[in-house]
Amino acid sequence: MNRIPYGRQSINQADIQAVVEVLQSDLLTQGSAVPAFEQAVSNYCGSQHAVAVNSATSALHLACRALGVGQGDIVWTSPITFVASANCALYCGASVDFVDIDPHTYNMGVEQLEAKLIAAKQTGKLPKVVIPVHLCGQSCEMEPIYQLGQEYGFSIIEDASHAIGGKYQGQPIGNCRYSDITVFSFHPVKIITTGEGGMALTNSQPLADKMILLRSHGMTRDPARMTHEPDGGWYYQQIDLGFNYRMTDIQAALGISQMQRLDEFVKRRYEIAGQYDQLLADLPLTLPWQHPDSDSSWHLYVIRLKLDQIAKTHKEVFDDLREQGIGVNVHYIPVHTQPYYQAMGLEEGSFPEAEHYYHEAMSLPMFPAMPNEQQDTVCSMLAAALPT
Numbered sequence: 001m002n003r004i005p006y007g008r009q010s011i012n013q014a015d016i017q018a019v020v021e022v023l024q025s026d027l028l029t030q031g032s033a034v035p036a037f038e039q040a041v042s043n044y045c046g047s048q049h050a051v052a053v054n055s056a057t058s059a060l061h062l063a064c065r066a067l068g069v070g071q072g073d074i075v076w077t078s079p080i081t082f083v084a085s086a087n088c089a090l091y092c093g094a095s096v097d098f099v100d101i102d103p104h105t106y107n108m109g110v111e112q113l114e115a116k117l118i119a120a121k122q123t124g125k126l127p128k129v130v131i132p133v134h135l136c137g138q139s140c141e142m143e144p145i146y147q148l149g150q151e152y153g154f155s156i157i158e159d160a161s162h163a164i165g166g167k168y169q170g171q172p173i174g175n176c177r178y179s180d181i182t183v184f185s186f187h188p189v190k191i192i193t194t195g196e197g198g199m200a201l202t203n204s205q206p207l208a209d210k211m212i213l214l215r216s217h218g219m220t221r222d223p224a225r226m227t228h229e230p231d232g233g234w235y236y237q238q239i240d241l242g243f244n245y246r247m248t249d250i251q252a253a254l255g256i257s258q259m260q261r262l263d264e265f266v267k268r269r270y271e272i273a274g275q276y277d278q279l280l281a282d283l284p285l286t287l288p289w290q291h292p293d294s295d296s297s298w299h300l301y302v303i304r305l306k307l308d309q310i311a312k313t314h315k316e317v318f319d320d321l322r323e324q325g326i327g328v329n330v331h332y333i334p335v336h337t338q339p340y341y342q343a344m345g346l347e348e349g350s351f352p353e354a355e356h357y358y359h360e361a362m363s364l365p366m367f368p369a370m371p372n373e374q375q376d377t378v379c380s381m382l383a384a385a386l387p388t
């Protein structure tokens, strides 16, 4: 049986042609496509700088490093996210803690953040960096989070892996108005794709320079940054310990082509979300709630089962739908319940809203090329799977 996936890429002839052109050119990597892709994303989002890398995970790691996260530092993120949002701090030797979610948006809650900051100030355990995650493509409440950052002295990385093409207060996510760095993912299930890939946007020249240095081994060819005059035309210096996190030109060419389709993708996702809102209105479900400041990119459409009105468990509904070929998914297993995090002393029960959400949440199939008939199928199967 053909499964309807929860998400998938949309590749057209122009995308294919863009990749073929790079394959037939001299440079498969470190050519002109990567800077052109960075420029395209930067222009779209209204940021001053953009640094393309081989994944959002790499971008999050570089962002933490550029902000000076290291041993003894503390980083906070949302428990309802992909593990990479938290792992990036561990890569730097920092420790991780979480802020419980808002029960309506499922994003990091501003009230919960403030309460935790007040407590952390007392115990001297304030975070160096906070990483709000724009779950499903809906922006976190960045203005109040930024104000708390000013008050308590933390930097902000927006994990916008779901959210390119979305807006906050009518402005594109990625403009970094209320953050130091914003990160996008270009994995095939996300809004646009480069196969694998990510990008870090910032309005700070020093942060951009640092991330550019670290994405390629910590090496520079800029004489101004060297300890002495170059030995000759071949010369470079390694001035920090970096990585090979570079994006290829093959990927960037696909990215440039996909950027031209971004608005069309988001528009279609918005239509699909509107259809789901109508088709599912009478079922025992909580449908996605949108904050008035947000225009979501609609990466995911997450429903919550009203389990007290349904004669089945969360797992039974999930299994039923999977058996019918409906590729539902759960985004996400709360990170603090992962064995690796439990072993660091994080405890189940510490973030009750996140855990409550996890026991009810389900992502329905949603991607730009999804035909209306498939959406009807998802809705009728879902209705049948929810005996009351």
Ligand SMILES: *Cc1c(COP(=O)(O)O)cnc(C)c1O
Pocket (backbone or CB within 6 Å): 054, 055, 056, 057, 058, 081, 082, 084, 085, 133, 159, 161, 162, 184, 185, 186, 187, 196, 197, 198
């Ligand atoms: C997909 C995702 C990532 C990681 O992205 P990659 O490009 O696969 O490394 C990080 N955070 C969130 C919220 C994601 O959804």
